[in-house]
Amino acid sequence: MHNNRVSGGRFLAVTILNVAITIVEIIGGLLSGSLALLSDAFHNLGDSLSIVLGYFAQSIAGRPENHRRTYGYRRAEILAAMLNALFLIVVSVFLIIEAIKHLHHPEHVNGPIMLTVAIVGLLANLISAGLLQGGSHHSLNVRATYLHVLSDALSSVAVILGGLVLTFVNLPWLDPVLTIAVALYIGYEAIPIIHQTLSILMQSAPRLDxxxxxxxxxxxxxxxxxxxxxxxxxxxxxxxxxxxxxxxxxxxxxxxxxxxxxxxxxxxxxxxxxxxxxxxxxxxxxxxxxxxxxxxxxxxx
Known part of the structure; x- marks a missing residue:
């Protein structure tokens, strides 16, 4: 059995980084008028909650078997993974709806502020992803949390590209289009986790010959x-x-x-x-x- 667990210290460090990113991006999003930046900020806020949930699920899963749980508490991590993935889907739908609204009513975006804040967010997300990357290969729970952070990093890359373009060219539609692209990617990555966790919870037969x-x-x-x-x-x-x-x-x-x-x-x-x-x-x-x-x-x- 695999025992590649992510330490509580790493979960705490990732949580602190995500909270810091959220605060910076909310301020930057309000100052720049960027929906992509604000969307990423609320996505990061959700990530912080997901990381905390993932940590507690991992702690619970490590408890030994007893007379009430003869197979132990290992499915706590499966439940956390499913909740995290479902949250990603909800976030994706919300981002797409808001982006479509902004496509119909585009607003001016301050490219330099958007660019600066996105770079800070990308660096913090890459550090967070590095802290979780090892455990993501052996736990659906950590993988779901890792995907949260990785999708944030991708979102930051998209916002950086958008910020670069908007610094030199006025394209009001670019910000919501980037938001939709990131939201679709987040949903695409979350669906396989939902499928796998549901299969486990429904006690579907594993793929054996x-x-x-x-x-x-x-x-x-x-x-x-x-x-x-x-x-x-x-x-x-x-x-x-x-x-x-x-x-x-x-x-x-x-x-x-x-x-x-x-x-x-x-x-x-x-x-x-x-x-x-x-x-x-x-x-x-x-x-x-x-x-x-x-x-x-x-x-x-």
């Missing part, structure tokens, strides 16, 4: 069939797997060896970290991988 798993387990001496298979994810790293194995009539000590071999195959070849196997002799021997026996259907219904 189930036919090959069946062939591998049938290769164990004494195993004659595999059925009633279930697989789901606790988070983006931990896959849970359960199945019924039909075995030849054998001693319990021999069944334990079958368990051991099955667990080794599932862990080393498929990255499954938690395996539950029920051994049976004749019961369910004609069933398919995912078919539920009639007696179980009546109980579940």
């Amino acid at each position: 189930y036919d090959q798993i069946k062939q591998d387990l049938l290769g164990i001496d004494g195993v004659v069939n595999l059925h009633h298979v279930h697989a789901w994810s606790i988070d983006e790293h931990r896959i849970i797997f359960s199945a019924h194995l039909n075995c030849q009539d054998m001693l319990l000590s021999q069944v334990e060896e079958v368990y051991h071999q099955a667990e080794q195959i599932l862990e080393t070849k498929y990255g499954i970290c938690h395996v539950t196997i029920q051994a049976e002799c004749l019961r369910g021997q004609d069933e398919e991988l995912f078919d539920t026996p009639p007696d179980r259907q009546s109980i579940c219904e």
Whole structure:
């Protein structure tokens, strides 16, 4: 299991940087009349809240299993990632609506102020992204927070380009157009995180080669069939797997060896970290991988 966690000190540093950027950009946006700058400021304010949420989610996820949470609290990070990504979508929609309004009623923008503030914002966002970058490869929660900061950096680049142009040329429509472009990018980056977190929360089956798993387990001496298979994810790293194995009539000590071999195959070849196997002799021997026996259907219904 991965343990590349982002320290509380880094989360705090990123939060302080985002709050500072927000204050500077609000002042700069009001002075320059730039919607892109004001939009980026409120985006940064939301980021600060998201970073705090991400930190607390990571702290909660590290708690050990107990009698109430037998799989632990790891899905706290998944929930935080989904909330952060949903917030990004809401921000994107809001920015697009405001930008369209400004396209219909363009306002003069002070290019030099817009440019100066955007450069400060870009530097701070790049530092924040650097602090979070390592953990973004191993945690959806940190990745969502990292994307917040990265989208801010991209937004700052767009605002810098806009500021450069507006310093020399009066193009009132450029500021809202840049805002729409940044908003579309933010939404584009957030959608895959929402999809992945929803799949985990809905206990969708992870992408495994189930036919090959069946062939591998049938290769164990004494195993004659595999059925009633279930697989789901606790988070983006931990896959849970359960199945019924039909075995030849054998001693319990021999069944334990079958368990051991099955667990080794599932862990080393498929990255499954938690395996539950029920051994049976004749019961369910004609069933398919995912078919539920009639007696179980009546109980579940």
